[in-house]
Amino acid sequence: MSKPPTVEDVARVAGVSRQTVSNVLNSPAIVREETRERVQRAIADLAYRPHAAARRLRTRRSSTIGIHLDPYLGGISGVILDRFVHALTERASARGMRVLIYSARTAEEEIERLADLIDGAEVDAVVVTGTFFGDPRTGWLLEREVPFVSFGRPWGGEDVYRSRHTWVDVDGAAGTRAATQHAMSTAGPRVGFFGWPAGSGTGDDRERGWREAMADAEATGPRFESVDGLAVAREVMSAAFADPAMLAGLDALVCVSDAHAVGAHLAAADAGRRSLPVIGFDNTPVAEALGISSIEQSPELVAAAVLDLLMGTTGQAVTLRERASAPEHVLVEPRLIVR
Amino acid sequence: MSKPPTVEDVARVAGVSRQTVSNVLNSPAIVREETRERVQRAIADLAYRPHAAARRLRTRRSSTIGIHLDPYLGGISGVILDRFVHALTERASARGMRVLIYSARTAEEEIERLADLIDGAEVDAVVVTGTFFGDPRTGWLLEREVPFVSFGRPWGGEDVYRSRHTWVDVDGAAGTRAATQHAMSTAGPRVGFFGWPAGSGTGDDRERGWREAMADAEATGPRFESVDGLAVAREVMSAAFADPAMLAGLDALVCVSDAHAVGAHLAAADAGRRSLPVIGFDNTPVAEALGISSIEQSPELVAAAVLDLLMGTTGQAVTLRERASAPEHVLVEPRLIVR
Numbered sequence: 001m002s003k004p005p006t007v008e009d010v011a012r013v014a015g016v017s018r019q020t021v022s023n024v025l026n027s028p029a030i031v032r033e034e035t036r037e038r039v040q041r042a043i044a045d046l047a048y049r050p051h052a053a054a055r056r057l058r059t060r061r062s063s064t065i066g067i068h069l070d071p072y073l074g075g076i077s078g079v080i081l082d083r084f085v086h087a088l089t090e091r092a093s094a095r096g097m098r099v100l101i102y103s104a105r106t107a108e109e110e111i112e113r114l115a116d117l118i119d120g121a122e123v124d125a126v127v128v129t130g131t132f133f134g135d136p137r138t139g140w141l142l143e144r145e146v147p148f149v150s151f152g153r154p155w156g157g158e159d160v161y162r163s164r165h166t167w168v169d170v171d172g173a174a175g176t177r178a179a180t181q182h183a184m185s186t187a188g189p190r191v192g193f194f195g196w197p198a199g200s201g202t203g204d205d206r207e208r209g210w211r212e213a214m215a216d217a218e219a220t221g222p223r224f225e226s227v228d229g230l231a232v233a234r235e236v237m238s239a240a241f242a243d244p245a246m247l248a249g250l251d252a253l254v255c256v257s258d259a260h261a262v263g264a265h266l267a268a269a270d271a272g273r274r275s276l277p278v279i280g281f282d283n284t285p286v287a288e289a290l291g292i293s294s295i296e297q298s299p300e301l302v303a304a305a306v307l308d309l310l311m312g313t314t315g316q317a318v319t320l321r322e323r324a325s326a327p328e329h330v331l332v333e334p335r336l337i338v339r
Numbered sequence: 340m341s342k343p344p345t346v347e348d349v350a351r352v353a354g355v356s357r358q359t360v361s362n363v364l365n366s367p368a369i370v371r372e373e374t375r376e377r378v379q380r381a382i383a384d385l386a387y388r389p390h391a392a393a394r395r396l397r398t399r400r401s402s403t404i405g406i407h408l409d410p411y412l413g414g415i416s417g418v419i420l421d422r423f424v425h426a427l428t429e430r431a432s433a434r435g436m437r438v439l440i441y442s443a444r445t446a447e448e449e450i451e452r453l454a455d456l457i458d459g460a461e462v463d464a465v466v467v468t469g470t471f472f473g474d475p476r477t478g479w480l481l482e483r484e485v486p487f488v489s490f491g492r493p494w495g496g497e498d499v500y501r502s503r504h505t506w507v508d509v510d511g512a513a514g515t516r517a518a519t520q521h522a523m524s525t526a527g528p529r530v531g532f533f534g535w536p537a538g539s540g541t542g543d544d545r546e547r548g549w550r551e552a553m554a555d556a557e558a559t560g561p562r563f564e565s566v567d568g569l570a571v572a573r574e575v576m577s578a579a580f581a582d583p584a585m586l587a588g589l590d591a592l593v594c595v596s597d598a599h600a601v602g603a604h605l606a607a608a609d610a611g612r613r614s615l616p617v618i619g620f621d622n623t624p625v626a627e628a629l630g631i632s633s634i635e636q637s638p639e640l641v642a643a644a645v646l647d648l649l650m651g652t653t654g655q656a657v658t659l660r661e662r663a664s665a666p667e668h669v670l671v672e673p674r675l676i677v678r
Contacts, residue, residue, distance in 0.1 A: 064439070069428050082421045089408050090442040093452070098461065100403070100439050103429040113432070122437065230628055262628050286625045289569055289601050 005046040014042035022308050030301065064098040065310065066123035068110055070130065079284055080299055081129060084151060087303035088127065095311065111140050118146055125310050127151065131167070133201060138165050149309045151302055153329075155201025168305045168330045172202060172281075175295040175334035176209030179254045179279040181217075182293075182336055187277045188251030189219040194237065194264055195256040197225050206256050206281060222250070226260065233263025241271040252277040258284040261292050283337050296335045305330045344385040353381035361647050369640070403437040404649070405462035407449055409469065418623055419638055420468060423490060426642035427466065434650065450479050457485055464649050466490065470506070472540060477504050488648045490641055492668075494540025507644045507669045511541060511620070514634035514673035515548030518593045518618040520556075521632075521675055526616045527590030528558040533576065533603055534595040536564050545595050545620060561589070565599065572602025580610040591616040597623040600631050622676050635674045644669045 011021045016039060023031045024039040031039070042048075067088065070081060089099045100123055104110035114137070117123045124147065128137055131152035141148045142164060150167040176193075183191045193210040196203035207223075214221060226236040241247045247268065253276065255261040261280030268276040280287045283296035309328055350360045355378060362370045363378040370378070381387070406427065409420060428438045439462055443449035453476075456462045463486065467476055470491035480487045481503055489506040515532075522530045532549040535542035546562075553560060565575040580586045586607065592615065594600040600619030607615040619626045622635035648667055 069425055079418065079421075082418075085440075086408055086442075089440050093442045098439055098441070098456075100437055101424075101428050102437070103425075103432045117437075284624075286628050289605075289625050289629075 005048040007048070009046055010039065010042045010048050013046060014039045023304075063096065064100050064123045065092055065125050065127060066100050066102060066114065066117050067127045068113075068129060069101040069103055080282055080297055084129070084299035084303055087300040088306065091303055091307050095307065097307075097311070107136050111137060114141070114146075118144065125149075127306055127310070131155065141165070147310060149306045151306060153201065163327055163329060166309050166327045166329070168302050168309065168332065170297045170302065171331040171333050172206040173209035173212070174331075175281065175297075175336070176206045176254055176256075177213045178209075178334075178336050179281075179293075179295055180210045180213035182338065183252035183254060183277060183279060184213070184217055184219060186252075189217065190221050190249060190251040191219065192221040192224065192250050192253045193255075194224045194226070194233070194253055194260045196228065203256055210254050222246070226263070228257065228259060230259045230263045233260045234267050235263075237264045237267035238270060241267055241273075244271075247271055247273055247276070250276065252279070254279045256281055258282045258287045258292070258294055261294065262286055262290060265290060265292055279336070288339075291339045293339045294337055296337050298332060298334060301332050305332060344387040346387070348385055349378065349381045349387050352385060353378045362643075402435060403439050403462045404431055404464050404466060405439050405441060405453065405456050406466045407452075407468060408440040408442055419621055419636055423468070423638035423642055426639040427645065430642055430646050434646065436646075436650070446475050449476060453480070453485075457483065466645055466649070470494065480504070486649060488645045490645060492540065502666055502668065505648050505666045505668070507641050507648065507671065509636045509641065510670040510672050511545040512548035512551070513670075514620065514636075514675070515545045515593055515595075516552045517548075517673075517675050518620075518632075518634055519549045519552035521677065522591035522593060522616060522618060523552070523556055523558060525591075528556065529560050529588060529590040530558065531560040531563065531589050531592045532594075533563045533565070533572070533592055533599045535567065542595050549593050561585070565602070567596065567598060569598045569602045572599045573606050574602075576603045576606035577609060580606055580612075583610075586610055586612055586615070589615065591618070593618045595620055597621045597626045597631070597633055600633065601625055601629060604629060604631055618675070627678070630678045632678045633676055635676050637671060637673060640671050644671060 007018055007021050011018045014021065014035075016035060020031065020035060021039055024036050024043075065088070067085060069085065085099075085101070092099050100117070102110075102113045102117065104113050114123075114126060118126075126141060126146055126148040128135075128141070128148055128150040129152060131138065131150050131154055133155045135154060138148075138150060138154060148165065150165065151169065153167055153169045154163045154165070180191050180193075191210070191214065193207060195207045198204060198207075222240075224236060224240055226233045253261075253264050255264060255278060258280035261278045265274075265276070265278045268274065268278070278292055280292055280294035281297075283294040287294040309330065346357055346360050350357045353360065353374075355374060359370065359374060360378055363375050363382075404427070406424060408424065424438075424440070431438050439456070441449075441452045441456065443452050453462075453465060465480060465485055465487040467474075467480070467487055467489040468491060470477065470489050470493055472494045474493060477487075477489060477493060487504065489504065490508065492506055492508045493502045493504070519530050519532075530549070530553065532546060534546045537543060537546075563575060563579055565572045592600075592603050594603060594617060597619035600617045604613075604615070604617045607613065607617070617631055619631050619633035620636075622633040626633040648669070
């Protein structure tokens with residue numbers, strides 16, 4: 001009996017790269033229609049079955065991916081991680097894998113849970129979310145030689161791109177850069193930024209995109225900051241807009257989150273300028289409901305990339321040793337949704 | 340060696356019911372502080388370990404609960420099921436159980452997935468969500484003798500309260516009744532209802548609460564309807580408010596969902612009456628952001644009740660045969676959040 005066809009065979013027959021075949025299998029929406037059809041013809045001609053390897057894996061192990069589910073904290077941005085978990089579940093199911101969710105309130109508690117799950121062979125691989133500077137989970141997983149991919153960079157300086165582990169993240173700076181350029185070309189050069197207090201990896205990265213776009217255009221604009229939360233963001237901007245010159249001197253405002261954007265939008269409306277162009281980050285249902293432009297993180301694309309890196313395009317779960325020799329780092333480019 | 344203490348022992352020592360002990364373990368927030376302390380003292384005195392039975396179960400089986408994760412469809416109300424899954428995961432983890440999520444696009448596909456999971460002994464029990472009239476999943480689970488509880492009633496007539504299976508649901512009619520009474524006492528007797536087209540169990544139930552409260556008060560108000568979705572709801576109400584007499588004759592509007600409420604609120608603002616009292620259903624972040632009152636379903640209480648019914652207060656997974664003899668039906672009363 002001949003060997004079953006692999007993703008490489010499909011790529012060769014279709015005249016495309018492995019990555020393109022993977023994209024057709026995992027994120028068909030991002031592949032041009034003509035290419036997609038060619039790859040799908042090759043899959044049909046070869047009778048390639050993308051699940052075969054996952055099934056092989058299942059017979060050997062639990063075929064289960066563990067992922068932490070953060071506690072629900074209210075607010076409007078939690079939807080991003082929920083969308084990621086939804087997409088991961090759908091794509092994992094389609095590849096014959098299970099998703100097991102667990103809760104933990106701290107990184108240390110999460111490590112305890114993971115130890116239970118791994119010792120009990122209940123999960124084969126782990127997806128880590130919400131990485132932060134000095135995160136103890138990634139080092140622990142490396143040491144235990146558990147295959148894992150993080151949604152989020154190991155924040156904290158020069159080691160980000162030399163990380164020992166594989167990660168996928170959204171290119172926040174690219175998002176705010178595009179938003180700032182859009183605001184300058186449609187509203188005017190005086191674009192402000194409404195961020196979190198300095199010191200968070202994600203927040204500093206998003207602020208950098210605005211700063212760089214402004215510098216490129218030799219433009220300047222005010223910077224505001226507030227901790228997370230719609231109500232407090234609204235208060236901060238109401239206080240700033242109490243000075244009519246501040247509001248009058250602002251052409252647009254790029255924000256670190258939709259909570260900030262909605263707060264600023266409501267504060268501007270209270271101050272008599274409902275039309276102030278405000279751009280948020282996360283493209284939440286709230287921004288959509290209020291007609292506020294926002295940067296879409298595309299958690300569905302992140303989920304596809306995470307699964308690709310975890311299972312390989314052949315469906316074979318990548319071992320740590322293979323990954324450690326060349327950990328991969330993927331930045332997904334977000335899209336600006338203009339409203 | 341003497342038998343380990345049971346929940347009944349704790350109840351006897353504390354002088355409370357089994358249910359109260361269960362509430363202290365699962366929903367301490369809904370128990371009076373004095374009672375809670377008495378139960379906790381009894382738990383400490385007896386060295387009662389609520390996890391023991393769950394651990395016993397784990398050694399015998401997978402200790403895993405399967406739950407379907409609906410695809411992310413956008414919109415603002417999906418957050419309710421996500422909150423339910425979050426709460427279920429936290430409470431299950433605390434009781435030593437795992438939660439495995441799977442995706443499926445149709446009830447038939449869900450049954451296929453369930454068959455795989457159950458045949459592979461990957462789940463011991465199932466939580467069904469989004470029940471509907473003629474739902475094939477519940478009958479299939481009964482036939483396969485799989486322990487399960489549904490979040491949602493088996494809609495469709497007189498058999499609801501004689502259902503052969505155990506369910507937990509939110510008392511939608513009680514929520515809209517309370518909302519209507521609140522609107523009448525604070526805004527005036529002419530309270531309208533903005534619902535879904537007739538024929539959905541959930542929607543008809545919520546409309547009934549408004550209808551009954553209006554009849555009790557011998558009041559009348561207009562009924563509007565729209566399919567789900569903020570944009571279409573806004574269009575429908577804008578068309579209705581194009582007649583100024585319609586808007587002027589309305590004291591308040593109770594809505595079947597927050598999407599409807601936000602649509603109506605924006606339509607009223609467009610028509611020059613931002614202050615029209617509108618009450619939504621689901622208490623989503625969007626309603627909170629816009630300062631719209633809404634009915635809170637408390638999915639966390641539903642999750643606690645589902646786990647209680649699934650595992651029993653002793654932590655022993657209830658077998659179908661035990662449950663079939665007396666399926667339990669729990670209605671959780673929602674709360675009106677006034678803004």
